[in-house]
Amino acid sequence: MTGAGGLAAHGVVRRYGGITAVDGVDLAAPPGRVTALIGPNGAGKSTLFDCLAGTVRPDAGRVLLAGRDVTALPDHARARLGLLRTFQQIAAFQSLTVAENVRIGAEQVHGGLARGLLGLPPGEGRQRTVQENTERALRLLDLRPVRDWPADRLPTGALRLLELARALAAAPHVLLLDEPAAGLDQAQTARLTGVLRALAAEGTALLVVEHDVDLVAELADTVYVMAAGKVVAHGPAARVLADPEVAAAWGAA
Numbered sequence: 001m002t003g004a005g006g007l008a009a010h011g012v013v014r015r016y017g018g019i020t021a022v023d024g025v026d027l028a029a030p031p032g033r034v035t036a037l038i039g040p041n042g043a044g045k046s047t048l049f050d051c052l053a054g055t056v057r058p059d060a061g062r063v064l065l066a067g068r069d070v071t072a073l074p075d076h077a078r079a080r081l082g083l084l085r086t087f088q089q090i091a092a093f094q095s096l097t098v099a100e101n102v103r104i105g106a107e108q109v110h111g112g113l114a115r116g117l118l119g120l121p122p123g124e125g126r127q128r129t130v131q132e133n134t135e136r137a138l139r140l141l142d143l144r145p146v147r148d149w150p151a152d153r154l155p156t157g158a159l160r161l162l163e164l165a166r167a168l169a170a171a172p173h174v175l176l177l178d179e180p181a182a183g184l185d186q187a188q189t190a191r192l193t194g195v196l197r198a199l200a201a202e203g204t205a206l207l208v209v210e211h212d213v214d215l216v217a218e219l220a221d222t223v224y225v226m227a228a229g230k231v232v233a234h235g236p237a238a239r240v241l242a243d244p245e246v247a248a249a250w251g252a253a
């Protein structure tokens with residue numbers, strides 16, 4: 001595992017008191033691929049995810065983003081380097097419109113926040129990129145019909161797509177998705193799957209934590225299985241998901 005391009009974990013450990021939630025995990029999410037992380041409740045998936053995103057600091061090990069050691073960088077610094085995430089608990093700005101929420105995602109990476117804080121006017125080229133990325137994300141996730149709605153009027157499924165649109169608008173190199181299909185209906189799940197496959201085809205590295213095994217089978221190129229803090233299996237999705245030991249480790253989820 002070189003860690004060149006995409007995201008990689010090397011020997012990541014995270015303890016909570018006497019519990020080792022993540023116990024020496026190696027993982028690679030390369031560009032152009034969908035990598036899935038599965039495992040029973042309490043396996044350590046969310047903790048590993050937080051270590052990768054930068055919201056939790058590992059006790060040992062390293063996180064590499066496009067080959068660069070980002071272990072000591074907080075989440076917002078990783079975001080500026082192109083590592084974006086979505087949350088299991090949806091986090092939209094409820095009083096802003098759908099389009100405004102997505103625009104915040106686009107501005108995050110194109111210097112909007114920093115320039116705004118410094119009182120600098122936005123550059124014309126940058127403004128265009130922000131606008132284009134916002135419109136593209138709204139279109140991809142079929143949010144144009146509700147673009148002027150306040151986010152708090154959206155039902156759960158659309159809100160989840162909004163969260164993804166906001167991450168997409170930042171044009172991430174690496175996208176971490178925590179249960180992206182939770183609360184989506186069939187049509188929305190199909191749209192999600194199409195968008196994620198298209199992103200991978202464009203070269204984005206995707207890492208998905210997902211409980212829905214059918215979705216994992218459809219979406220993922222590579223699957224990592226965690227149990228009790230460790231990776232107990234990994235490899236091509238079809239092979240890993242067909243392994244009876246994996247089904248046992250997964251606790252018949």
Ligand SMILES: Nc1ncnc2c1ncn2[C@@H]1O[C@H](COP(=O)(O)OP(=O)(O)OP(=O)(O)O)[C@@H](O)[C@H]1O
Pocket residue numbers: 016019020021039040041042043044045046047048
């Ligand atoms: N902030 C915390 N404080 C103490 N213990 C924690 C904390 N976060 C996680 N743990 C413990 O670490 C272990 C791994 O939890 P984690 O949430 O990472 O698993 P998970 O695989 O994401 O589970 P789920 O599928 O239920 O979300 C569990 O034993 C959990 O109780």
